[in-house]
Amino acid sequence: MKAIIVEDSRLARNELRELLKPHKHINLIAEAQNCEEAISLISEEQPDLVFLDINLPDGNGFDILEKLDLTPQIIFTTAYDEYAIQAFEVNALDYLLKPINPQKLKRALDKTLRETPPTPSSDSISYLDSNNKIFIKDGERCWLIEIGKIRYFENCGNHAQVFFDDSKPFIYKSLAKIEQRLNPEIFFRVNRQQIINLNFIKDIESWINSGLLITMTDGKEIEVARRPATRLREMLSL
Template sequence: MVNNLKCLIVDDERLARKELRLLLAPFKEIEIVGEAQNLTEAGRIIETAKPEVVFLDIQLPGENGFDLLEQTDAAFKTIFVTAFDAYALRAFEVNALDYLMKPVNPDRLGQTIEKLLNAEGKKPQINNQSPLRSLEFDDRLLVETGEHSFFLKINSISHINSSGDYTEVFTIKGRKFLIEKPLREWEERLPEKYFARIHRATIVNLEAVERVESWFNRSYQIYLQNSRESFTVSRRYAAKLKQKFG
């Protein structure tokens, strides 16, 4: 039996660490042995758990990820994960295995893991059945819109509309984002207690519902806070929605 590769994640953002954990979950050969939010914690984990690969953020509060490589003599492969491309040349000067830009693209991460496993003489075995992590109402999700990335507060979402392989995410404050994520994935990950699919192409935040009115043919109309438009609840989803509202 081949041993898993022990991995450490170093990032000062808790949610960034959680997202990377989620992305690494399908790779059976990767065993996450620790998380660190600063270099002191990282040094302790490296000493005790002896990871073989470190996913390392560069810009940490008052610190720089490169300093970790100077502070330890431990042997491990380094994969930088950062929102800045300015350090790419230096990363490869210190023999980093790879340099990933935030938000991390799953396909790009897959290439990195394949490179890592090839370097270790292993073959990637991806578990395509691994479920995506369920989101909590108070979570923040790292999302990408074009060239920009930001943390989206789940409880700030008013509703989500399907747009092919993309979704239009509307916030309670009236902002709109086009995100490369299908509606099906949102439905699987959003907390059922607070979000409901009301139509083939729409999910709403139940906390943002201002009122519900009966409509023709046993359907309903939903009105959301700070929104002038109404939303039709299709017959297919009406019964489930009625249960949620008691």
Template sequence: MRALIVDDERLARKELMKLLEDHPMIEVVGEAMNAEEATQLVNDLNPDLLFLDIQMPGKTGFQLLEELDSVPLVVFTTAYDEFALKAFEVNALDYLLKPIQPERLAEAVAKLADKERAKNAAIRGPEKKLGLNDQVFVKDGDRCWFVSLSNVRLFESDGNYIKVYFDSNRPMIHKSLNALDEKLDERAFFRASRKHIVNLSWVEGIEPWFNGGLMVKLRGGDKVEVSRRQAAKFKDMMSL
């Protein structure tokens, strides 16, 4: 597993690298001292894992994750335990308090091994678009989530924001639906209209609607109208 260490403290980076020598499954491919360096290295190296500090000069670790289209596995490293509830409110992998204890690192590596096995078993799209096996980082106010796209049933445009539907949550992210549509694998996600993108694996029922459109029912009860323009393509994709 190829890892990138992001921490503004040089000694902290070196200490973590030393501890990781006992875990040969983790290969440290780079280190960064701030979010700007990390963004470039993530794009260049495409690591499987980030060991990520939260409080850094300039942008925080949270802000770094918001800028990434697809988020690698993340283990936060922080000296401030008050960030734990914020960082891991929902579905987080792990966090390590500094100074990092070897036993806690070993626990985190065990979790990473489980995640890596699941990832290797998945098949990604040939064009590297975001598919059901990818995860994204969603931040809305003080709440944060790591969300598998397989759990996102619907994206809904709301002005300059997108409402993300997963579980009972509907956080807002600052992104256009057009920009998101270009990054999603069209075999898994369908642009139903100007306002909605649906996860095809969540479709439970379809019925005719006004003006040649369709009404799609998703598992959980959400209903989405498919525009007349998109109805024929949707029928073809769903083999109706």
């Protein structure tokens, strides 16, 4: 399992590196000292696991997660327990207070063996798998949500609104950029304003001008124009 440490303290990095030595399934491939380095390394190396300090010289760990297209498994490591509730709201694997207790580290690493997500495709176009997670931060609230649990995205100018469970936060990426990473066998661009998860369709009926009217599982009605409706009929053998 490829791992990266994000920590501004050299002493803390050294201590964590030593604590990880007995855990042979952890392959420590890189270390970062700040947000800028971390974003670059995580994007390039695509690690399975990140040990993430929260307070960093140029921001915090949540700033890093917000800028990633694909979020790896996260174990927070910090001296400040005020962030504990926020960390667990984003479903981090664990939250370890410094100095790190070896037994608590072992328990956190045991979770990684149970929750390792599928490795992204190595094809030229790497779509996000349904089990892959993305990090969303809207105001003070944070989520780490599986792609497959998102019902639909709606366009809001240069950002988008994401609908899942009982939440509908905003993500500061355009719908076009989001669409590039979504698996077209699962997500479908029904019009300029919306991308839907085909698994959350409740009902489809014919609509005006050879279009379709889709009802989602949450009751949302979405109109599909003629051209995308033709493609959708072919996909779903309607």
